[in-house]
Amino acid sequence: NAQIPQMAKNLLKEISDFAQRRPMSDEDKERDRMRRIAFENRAKARKEKLDMYRALVEVAISGKVLTKASIQRIEDVKMKHQLTPDDHIMCLNELGVSQEEYARYSTNNKSPTENGARKDEGD
Numbered sequence: 001n002a003q004i005p006q007m008a009k010n011l012l013k014e015i016s017d018f019a020q021r022r023p024m025s026d027e028d029k030e031r032d033r034m035r036r037i038a039f040e041n042r043a044k045a046r047k048e049k050l051d052m053y054r055a056l057v058e059v060a061i062s063g064k065v066l067t068k069a070s071i072q073r074i075e076d077v078k079m080k081h082q083l084t085p086d087d088h089i090m091c092l093n094e095l096g097v098s099q100e101e102y103a104r105y106s107t108n109n110k111s112p113t114e115n116g117a118r119k120d121e122g123d
Helices: 003-021 026-061 068-080 085-094 099-107
Strands: none
Touching: 026 068, 026 085, 085 099
């Protein structure tokens, strides 16, 4: 059983070595160039989406209060651009905001009674 993975590794290495030595046809070169351009375009578009999302979150949390409308807008943008929870966490990290702080900001928009305080406190 231990030989199978090693045999597979050896076979993949042989295939890779052969492909590296084989000269590319003009058609293959063009296909490779187009694949690289497509990849670069996808990477650029993703970076632009993440930059826009990070800016949206930054503006939304600038007052340290997230309204229900801003939370909904953030979620809508996340869904529209297919951003993951990890993307959201990465943006928070880049903004220097922990997930706990972000969660607190969303509870800061509640009235004192919603946060568990009694109405007669402070009277």
